[in-house]
Amino acid sequence: MFSQSGKGSEAPTQPVRDTRVTPRSNGETSVISADLKVIGDLVSGGDIQIKGLVEGDVKSRTVTIGEGAQVKGSVSADTVHIAGAINGQVEAPTITIAKTAKVNGDIIHQTLSIEAGAQMEGHCRRLETRKAVDTASLSSLKPAANPAPAEAGKKAVSGS
Amino acid sequence: MFLNLGAARDDSARRPAAGDLLAVGEGYTVINQDLTVIGDLTGDGHIEVKGTVKGTINSRTVEILKSGTVEGAVIAESAIIRGHVIGPVRANTVTAATTARIVGSVFHNVLTIEPGAILDGRRPWRPHIDRNLDTE
Numbered sequence: 001m002f003s004q005s006g007k008g009s010e011a012p013t014q015p016v017r018d019t020r021v022t023p024r025s026n027g028e029t030s031v032i033s034a035d036l037k038v039i040g041d042l043v044s045g046g047d048i049q050i051k052g053l054v055e056g057d058v059k060s061r062t063v064t065i066g067e068g069a070q071v072k073g074s075v076s077a078d079t080v081h082i083a084g085a086i087n088g089q090v091e092a093p094t095i096t097i098a099k100t101a102k103v104n105g106d107i108i109h110q111t112l113s114i115e116a117g118a119q120m121e122g123h124c125r126r127l128e129t130r131k132a133v134d135t136a137s138l139s140s141l142k143p144a145a146n147p148a149p150a151e152a153g154k155k156a157v158s159g160s
Numbered sequence: 161m162f163l164n165l166g167a168a169r170d171d172s173a174r175r176p177a178a179g180d181l182l183a184v185g186e187g188y189t190v191i192n193q194d195l196t197v198i199g200d201l202t203g204d205g206h207i208e209v210k211g212t213v214k215g216t217i218n219s220r221t222v223e224i225l226k227s228g229t230v231e232g233a234v235i236a237e238s239a240i241i242r243g244h245v246i247g248p249v250r251a252n253t254v255t256a257a258t259t260a261r262i263v264g265s266v267f268h269n270v271l272t273i274e275p276g277a278i279l280d281g282r283r284p285w286r287p288h289i290d291r292n293l294d295t296e
Contacts, residue, residue: 030192033205040199040215046192056199
């Protein structure tokens with residue numbers, strides 16, 4: 001009788017673990033895969049994961065430069081994670097540099113973290129204001145994002 | 161009408177199944193709805209375009225989804241168009257889905273046009289299309 005109790009409790013012991021990496025996108029993140037080469041600029045209001053080569057500027061909300069990835073151009077975003085190589089200026093309020101990263105260029109940040117082992121060449125400058133990236137212009141998704149709001153504001157002040 | 165049935169089945173057998181592409185995992189590029197690429201994309205895997213690309217796409221397989229727009233050439237071994245392409249399409253296997261709108265020539269070896277697709281341009285047949293030789 002009691003020996004049956006063991007059999008009954010067998011089912012819920014295995015936690016459901018999803019080991020399968022779904023290649024389909026979740027509708028949020030854009031992925032530049034390892035075999036891909038982009039010669040040109042990337043502009044997004046969402047997240048970009050770069051695993052391949054990008055020769056051009058990247059503007060987005062979140063940019064992740066994966067291990068083995070290479071970016072030749074400037075990166076500006078709200079949050080930038082760097083684990084790969086970058087040749088150019090990085091501008092973001094939050095920047096994380098992993099130990100596998102190779103950064104060759106200036107870093108403009110508010111919060112910066114560099115893991116031991118990261119290769120860095122360039123100046124680090126802290127931005128005081130929280131206007132590192134005009135994310136409002138990104139969400140409107142105009143490739144040639146003109147800094148019209150700032151300009152208009154300036155003109156209004158000078159005119160008065 | 162009914163005679164075409166056999167031909168249609170044969171055609172679909174030659175067409176690469178969309179499921180095959182998903183198994184690649186690595187080499188799977190996604191250009192999402194909020195992303196605009198101003199430049200060229202060159203790769204050997206699969207490129208899924210839901211956003212905007214202003215430039216040439218060259219990859220083994222390319223899928224332009226319904227929300228996707230390409231202003232430039234689409235060059236691939238296999239291309240599935242569900243969105244808007246303004247420019248030439250060059251691929252051995254081209255599928256224009258119901259929501260497709262292609263303004264430009266479609267160079268193909270095997271072409272599938274689903275009802276509702278808009279193809280505005282020439283559709284030249286070629287015995288073989290090599291995506292590494294960017295001719296025509």
